[in-house]
Amino acid sequence: MSPGALLLVAGALRFTDATAASGVAFTMTSGAAPPREILDVNGGGIALLDYDNDGDLDLFFANGATAADPEHGPGSRLYANDGKGRFTDATARAEIGVRRWAMGAAAADYDGDGWDDLYITCFGPDILLRNLAAPGGGRRFEDVTAKAGLGDPRWGTSAAWGDLDGDGDLDLYVANYLDLDPKHPPGRARFLGVSVMAGPAGLTPQPDSLYENRGDGTFADRSNSSGIHAVKPGFGLVAAIVDTDGDGRLDIFVGNDSTENFLFHNEGSFRFRNVGALSGICCNGDGGTQATMGVSLGDVDGNGAVDLFTTAFSSDTSTLHLNLGRAGRDSFEDRTAAWGLGLVSRPFLSWGSGLFDFDLDGDEDLLVSNGHVYPEAAEDRLDAPYLQATLLFERQGQRFKRTRTAGPVVEQPVAGRAVAFGDLDGDGDVDVVQTTRGGPVRVWRNDAASAAPGSLRPTVLTLRQAGANRRGLGARLEITTAFGVVRRWIGGGSFQSTDAPAACVALPAGQGGKAAATVRVIWPGGGESRHALEAGARGAVVLTRP
Helix, strand or coil, X not given: CCCCCCCCCCCCCCEXXXXXXXXXXXXXXXXXXXXXXXXXXXXXXXEEECCCCCCCCEEEECCCCECCECCCCCCCEEEEECCCCCEEECCCCCCXXXXXXXXXXXXXXXXXXXXXXXXXXXXXCCEEEXXXXXXXXXXXXXXXXXXXXXXXXXXXXXXXXXXXXXXXXXXXXXXXCECCCCCCCCCEEEECCEEEECCCCCCCECCCEEEXXXXXXXXXECCCCCCHHHCCCCCEEEEEEECCCXXXXXXXXXXXXXXXXXEEEEEECCEEEECHHHHCCCCCXXXXXXXXXXXXXXXXXXXXXXXXXXXXXXXXXCEEEEECCCCCCCCEEECCXXXXXXXXXXXXXXXXXXXXXXXXXXXCXXXXXXXXXXXXXXXXXXXXXXXXXXXXXXXXXXEEXXXXXXXXXXXXXXXXXXXXXXXXXXXXXXXXXXXXXXXXXXXXXXXXXXXXXXXXXXXXXXXXXXXXXXXXXXXXXXXXXXXXEEEEECCCCCCCCECCCCEEEEEECCCCCCEEEEEEEECCCCCEEEEEXXXXXXXXXXXXXX
C-alpha cells in the first residue's frame, strides 16, 4: 500500500481453531519423537490446490516416515473441500499412495490440461503426480516421475513453479538440503553450551536442481547449463520464483540454512546469475548468514517492488529485506529493526510465514510459525522453549506490532513448521493451515470477513489465461481503490508449501454500479491488462487475460 494512504476500517485480527469442525484429523509423522537427528526436524509441508476443479481449495499434506524405514511411512494425505471449509479424506479415491518420507509440496498445472498437479519433495527421489480423470468419474493422481524425466534422488525440501523462459509453460526449481545416511547419522554438537543433535554445520550441502518444461510432459535438467551450479551449494530450505527487479523476467530466490542465500537473476535464454551478495539479500544487515527457513512476499513499503521477509533460527532475528525498487537492479536493505521485527523475533525458531491482509484493512499483516528443533530447548538453557506460540503481527503504519489477542489458536505453544494461506471457507478472507512436527495438523478460521462492516466487500481475485500457466503464476496484481493501492503476487508459498494462487482483498461497497476498484495485472512472460471491479463485487472474481 502506498505510504500514508487511508486504510480501510475493518475488524481486529481474530482466528478460531476450526480443526475439529473442518474434519481434518491427521497427525504428521517426522522421524523419532522427540527428534534425535536432523532428518527428524523439518516436518511436512502443505499444498492448497483445487484438485477437482469445483472452485474451492483442497488440502495436500506431505507426510514423513522414520529413519528405520524412510520408504514406508503412514503416507501423505489429500483432503477434499465441500466449499464451506469442511473436508473429507480423499487420499484413497484419488489413488495417492505416497509413503516415502515426503517433505514439501508444490501444486501447479504443469502440463496445461486444466487440472492441478503435484510435485512432492522427499528424502529420496522426488515425485511428480499428474492429475487425471478416474474411471467412472472423479479425479486420480498418477506417478509420472520417470516419464517426465524427474525424480531427483537428493534430500529435497521446497520446490517452486514458474515460467522462467517466457514460453507459456511452467518450469521447476527444487531446493535440496544435505547429504545424510540415516543408518550412519552424524554425532553430537553443542549449541549455547548444550549438547544437541549435529547439523547442518559440518555436513555436506547438496546442489539444487532446475528443470525446463519442454511442453510435451517432460522436463530437461538445466541445472548446469542455466548457471545455478556455478555457485557453491547451500543448505536449501525454501525457494520462491518472482520478478524482483521489475525487468519482466522471473528470478529465483533461494533461502539457505546457515549459508548465504541465493538470488538468481534471470538473464534470459534460461541463464541465471547469482546476485545474492550484490543485491544484499544473501545475509542480514550485519553481514551475517542466517538459518533461512521460510520466505514471504509483499510490498511492505508501497514502492511497487517486492519485499522479502525471511525466517531464522532462535537467538537471531527474522529479517525484513526491503526492495529499494531500482529499475532493472536488485537492491535490498535490512529494515528489520525499523519495522519492529527485531528483538521480538529473537527467542523464536521460525519456519513458514506469510504477509497477508488478515484483517481486511488494506495493508499486510504478518504471521510466523515457530517451534524449536532441539528437544533440550528450555528457556533456562537455550533462551527459548521447544514448543512455541505463533507470532502474529498487525501492520500499524510503518511498523509491525505483535498482537496477543487474536485467539488461543495463535498463542498455543506447538512445534510449528509449515503454514499455507488461502480462503478455505469461501467468505473472502485468508485462512491458515499449519503443520506441527510430529503433531496434529491445525486449521485456522479467519473471522475478519464476518466482522467486516457493511461498507466492505471481502473478495478473492484469481487469474485465468490460455496456455499451460493458466493460473498466471508469477503475475503481479495492483489493486487501486479510493483507499490506495495494494499489490499481490500470485503463486508460490513459504517453507515446503504452496499457498492458494489468489489474492484476498477488501473492496469498498460503492454506490450505484460505480467501479469499486481497478486492477492492473502484470502477466508473467510480458504484457498487462486492466480490469474494473463493480461496486458490491464480492466472493470469487476471475480476471481473464485478453
